[in-house]
Amino acid sequence: MLRKNDTPGKLIIVEGIDGSGKSTQIDLLYKWLRAQGHSVYFSEWNSSALVKSTTKRAKKRKSFTPTTFSLLQCTDFADRWENRILPLLKAGVIVLADRYAYTAFGRDVARGVDRVWVRNLYSFAMQPDVALFFRVPLDIAIQRITSARASLKYYEAGMDLKLSESRIESFELFQARILDEYDRMVDEFGLTVIDGTLTVQAQQRLMREIVKQELKGWKGLPIPEGTPEILRQPEHE
Amino acid sequence: MSELQFYGAGFPYLNIQDCPGKLIVLEGSDGVGRSTQTQLLRRWLEDEGYAVSDTGLRRSDLTQEGLEEAKKGHTLGRITMSLFYATDFADRLENQIIPALQAGFVVLSDRYFYSIMARDVARGADPEWARKLYGFALKPDLVLYLKADVSDLLSRLIHGRGLNYWEAGMDMHSSDNLYDSFLDYQSKLTGLFDQMAQTYGFVTVDAGRPIMDVFGDLQEHIRTLLEDQQTDLEDEMT
Numbered sequence: 001m002l003r004k005n006d007t008p009g010k011l012i013i014v015e016g017i018d019g020s021g022k023s024t025q026i027d028l029l030y031k032w033l034r035a036q037g038h039s040v041y042f043s044e045w046n047s048s049a050l051v052k053s054t055t056k057r058a059k060k061r062k063s064f065t066p067t068t069f070s071l072l073q074c075t076d077f078a079d080r081w082e083n084r085i086l087p088l089l090k091a092g093v094i095v096l097a098d099r100y101a102y103t104a105f106g107r108d109v110a111r112g113v114d115r116v117w118v119r120n121l122y123s124f125a126m127q128p129d130v131a132l133f134f135r136v137p138l139d140i141a142i143q144r145i146t147s148a149r150a151s152l153k154y155y156e157a158g159m160d161l162k163l164s165e166s167r168i169e170s171f172e173l174f175q176a177r178i179l180d181e182y183d184r185m186v187d188e189f190g191l192t193v194i195d196g197t198l199t200v201q202a203q204q205r206l207m208r209e210i211v212k213q214e215l216k217g218w219k220g221l222p223i224p225e226g227t228p229e230i231l232r233q234p235e236h237e
Numbered sequence: 238m239s240e241l242q243f244y245g246a247g248f249p250y251l252n253i254q255d256c257p258g259k260l261i262v263l264e265g266s267d268g269v270g271r272s273t274q275t276q277l278l279r280r281w282l283e284d285e286g287y288a289v290s291d292t293g294l295r296r297s298d299l300t301q302e303g304l305e306e307a308k309k310g311h312t313l314g315r316i317t318m319s320l321f322y323a324t325d326f327a328d329r330l331e332n333q334i335i336p337a338l339q340a341g342f343v344v345l346s347d348r349y350f351y352s353i354m355a356r357d358v359a360r361g362a363d364p365e366w367a368r369k370l371y372g373f374a375l376k377p378d379l380v381l382y383l384k385a386d387v388s389d390l391l392s393r394l395i396h397g398r399g400l401n402y403w404e405a406g407m408d409m410h411s412s413d414n415l416y417d418s419f420l421d422y423q424s425k426l427t428g429l430f431d432q433m434a435q436t437y438g439f440v441t442v443d444a445g446r447p448i449m450d451v452f453g454d455l456q457e458h459i460r461t462l463l464e465d466q467q468t469d470l471e472d473e474m475t
Contacts, residue, residue: 050317054300054324063299065331066250067373071324072300075317082314112250120369124316 001189002101002127009089009220011126012211013100015182016134017175018156019141019148020196021203025134026098028204029211033094039221041088045099048079059155066111069155073104074121081125089126092221101125102133102185110177111161130214132207133186136196138176145171241335245372248331258338259466260375261459262349264430265383266423267404268394269444270451274383275347277452278459282343287463290337291345299332300325319357323370326350330375343463350374351437355429359422360409379462381455382430382439387423389445391416 005011012029014022026042033040046055051072058064058072085095101122108118136144145152146168154160157167158174185191192210194203241247241256261278263271275291282289300321313321337344350371358364394400400415402408406422407415434441442454 050313051321058299063328063332065248065327067248067327067331068299068324071320071327075320075324078314078317078320082317083312114246114249114372117246117369117372120366120372121320123366 002123002125005089005126005129007086007089007126008092010094010130010214010218011085011089011097011128012094012130012132012214013097013102013128014132014134015099015102015106015191016136016196017106017138017141017178017182019144020134020136021144021200022132022134022196023098024200025132025194025203025207026096028200029207030096032204032208033096033211037223038215039093039223041084041093041095043080043085043095043097045097045103046073046076048076050079051076059153062154062160064155064160066108066113066160069111069160070104070108070113070118070121073108077101077104077122078124092219094215094220097128100128100131102131102182102189102191105185106178106181109181110158110174127189130210131189131191132194132210133182133191134194134196134203135182138172138179140197141175142168142172241338242376243372244374244376245369247373247375251331251335253335253339256335256338257341259343259379259462260334260338260346260377261343261462262346262351262377262380263383263455264348264351264380264439265444266385266387266390266426266430268390268397269383269385270393270448271347271383273448274452274455275345277448278345278455281456282345282459287343288341289345290333290342291347299328315357315360315362318360319353319362319367319370322353322357323350326353326371327373330373335375346377349377349380351380351430351433351439355426355433358429359406359425379458380437380439381458382434382441383444383451384427384430384441385444387420387427390423391419394419 014026016022030040030042055072055076058068064072085097088095104118104122105115109115152167152171157171159167159170161170161174163173164170182191186193194206196203198206241253263275263278265271279289279291334344334346354362354364354367354371357367391400394404400419402415404423405415405419406425407418409418409422411421412418430439433439440458442451442458444451
């Protein structure tokens with residue numbers, strides 16, 4: 001378990017394997033919350049500029065090991081946590097995250113690092129107020145990914161695990177392991193499961209309902225009067 | 238070390254059968270003479286016929302550029318910095334140190350994760366978190382802790398390469414000048430090293446003496462370690 005969110009802000013995150021539809025859903029939620037007049041900040045997994053050059057180099061050279069992969073992604077998360085997520089939560093902003101520590105608990109363990117070790121790594125982070133796990137059966141996720149993309153990348157397909165020579169097959173085996181880890185985490189971290197096979201609209205309705213409940217009676221950081229729509233995202237770039 | 242031992246879970250996905258090399262670590266503050274001693278030891282061990290790797294000296298290729306950039310910008314948070322250094326260390330350990338040990342080298346490591354941990358804890362990191370973080374680290378065969386008074390370190394550095402921003406912990410803003418900051422920071426680090434010497438079983442060597450005297454002590458400890466191995470090998474053969 002992670003420590004409780006003791007800030008005035010709200011932390012809402014989505015999780016799921018590739019092709020679960022979670023990014024579509026959080027994007028819709030982001031737009032909806034902004035339209036409601038909230039201060040919302042969106043943070044994406046593996047997006048800190050700081051470690052970008054390092055990640056790029058290691059991917060190109062294929063020099064990542066499961067441990068350095070795990071540590072570098074946590075460095076990325078820590079940078080976003082210390083410089084953006086935590087300060088904005090303290091200010092009373094709604095922070096949305098596409099993937100959170102649970103992604104590391106799933107992927108890194110699927111790669112072979114120790115379960116307890118990786119949980120300690122992320123112990124500086126807080127338990128989200130809303131954590132949604134978009135669950136889809138493996139074959140549907142794989143179908144969505146392979147039809148949307150020309151080819152799978154080396155690490156994305158889990159080729160470093162040497163499970164199979166074929167990228168598709170490797171991807172399937174890798175995602176199956178991750179899905180197992182997610183299923184374990186539902187109870188461990190109290191993730192709310194959303195059926196990712198429902199229509200986009202049906203899922204969004206469920207999501208908004210859950211978020212509405214969470215925000216009932218809550219007042220966040222007000223947006224200064226007269227701020228143009230385009231500037232309403234805190235720390236927009 | 239024929240069988241590798243780790244402080245925690247290690248690298249569960251690695252299956253290392255035979256590891257005939259030896260990992261010897263030199264630890265201690267800045268200006269204590271670690272790199273001079275490493276050079277002397279290397280030459281001596283090679284004369285004795287050992288294959289020596291001082292691979293631990295270099296930064297890993299993986300994170301070098303990112304770390305340099307980060308240091309320039311000073312924008313890194315405390316936890317981010319700890320994790321970036323841990324990534325660098327893990328890369329060196331897995332991609333350089335362990336392969337060298339597997340190939341039967343004596344690996345001389347100028348510093349190990351103990352230094353990084355001390356640096357983090359001095360800046361407020363949770364010691365328990367840091368200890369578990371380095372659960373992937375390999376237990377060295379021997380850790381030689383070169384210990385000197387902070388006043389000795391100061392006089393050596395002032396008559397040598399001078400005081401620098403990071404060695405003085407100026408980023409912690411405990412003082413407005415390098416001298417006081419250095420005293421403050423290095424005293425803190427020495428305290429942490431002394432604690433770790435207990436926890437991790439360092440061999441403490443008084444580094445406040447002439448270079449060759451310190452070298453003599455280090456040689457003796459290393460000779461004992463390598464002779465034990467020799468005896469083991471001979472036992473196996475008879």
